[in-house]
Amino acid sequence: MLLSACCLCFLVGGSARAQEASQASSPAANSAIHIKYTIYTHWFPVMKLETSFLLEQTHYNVAMQARAEGLLSIFTRLRIQSVATGAIQNDVVLPSRYDSQGLSRSAQRHVVLDYPQGQPVVTLLEPTETDREPVPDELRQRGTDILTTMAKVILTVRKTGLCDGTYDVFDGIRVSHFTLKTTGQDMKPDVFEDRKVPAMRCEFSGYQTAGFIKGHQAKALREPHGGTVWFINVDGYGPVPVRTEIDHPKVGHLTVKLDKLEKGAG
Template sequence: MTFKALVAGMALALMAGLGCSPARAEGQVNAAYAVYLKGFHVLNAQASYQLQPWGYGGSTQIKPAGLISWFVTMDVTSRVQGKFTPDGNVQPVLFDSGGISRGKHRHVRLEFSNDIPKVTDLQPPETDREPIPDSSLPHTVDTLSGMAHLLHALATTGKCDGTQIIFDGIRLSEMVVHGPTMADIPQGQDEAYSGQALRCDFIGRQLAGFVKDSPNRAKLASPQPGAVWFRKIDGLGLVPVRIEFNHPKLGRVMVVMQHAVAP
């Protein structure tokens, strides 16, 4: 089983909390999540983030869990730094992600200047992918900054409507978010929280950076729906307690919060 695209989606989803904790604007939040695929607990994820009025920073670490850990060696850490502009937009500074995945050490680093990302390191090179035109890169953001931008609106305006073009170093994707609505938190995977929460619905789809002659191109380019539930937790503010999304090849993915604390 390959987890590369799943890791990208996980990182994007977990950093939702960057935009949603105004009550602790100067505090750091640490959260732990379990990831389920087809009912099986396959990954553990740790997210640590901090929000300031002028910007954000955070990191995620993802490792295999349960029986999957017997067969898959994986340890991927991603981190992000960025700023919020006066009009509420996001201005990434740095995105760095690396570790062991699919049997190799992998690393991608993006540095931003004048709203344009530059890939300063990509190991190993992804030579089997269709190139992304340089003209498509201005005003794109990395996966973590994209979610910070789109969901920061939930804290500042009470809404999570927005569209962002995401560049992760090898793929170009679109993320469209709508909401929120009040909805019950689904149960069934040892959730830490139940009851009603704010739900933001989203649709993601890959636009470019496809593997050449991939038989899965049509699936990867098709819209993939998902949702994230936010619950107000004493001392932390609004925190993402559950995320669900469709992966075009792996199916439905569920991300369930185990606990969250402020150090």
């Protein structure tokens, strides 16, 4: 849930009005954007997150790398690499495959989702997780992996200039529901200059809906939790998230700050 919330908000782009998302500030064609973030709790770094995406008229490719950092790395080993690919037709995202693997929850894990007829099917899950409640087909069929969900959000924002929307995320073992809503503008530091510029403020909330551990009530995960993310327009890239505040039911308040946006990556 933590990675889902972070990832979903880091790659959401948008401006306060649709007309501000002009072609001049859109990502260059055939160019992947690579962005690095640090996640803090009480101003101590606990996680590094790197995201890159290529979103064109006919296809998309979104990748993510996450690893524990600082104090968190003392208590848990976390290093995950994920990639999602698919097609785009008439502004509709058509996922093809999601592949995520790495060290998480004290084990090497690997999950692959394929999308025959557009619906997610788990084609690989290592190790198997027999201690979880099965995800109902109705909820699974509504969901897409987190990286494909990013592509959906980005397309919506490019088209409307707003972050508003609802999304169901299926990661192979559980489903989470997220809601995003544009709530105004603030002044935030520019990515490349020591000055403040208008930033779109987007509120989000999410909660787990299926795939709970058997016999565990998990009340905190069933209740909505969320935070705020701010975006500014970066010339040549369009809207980029520069800061995120997250209230997580297990780890408390988190702050996410942009470290680096690599121009011409890809």
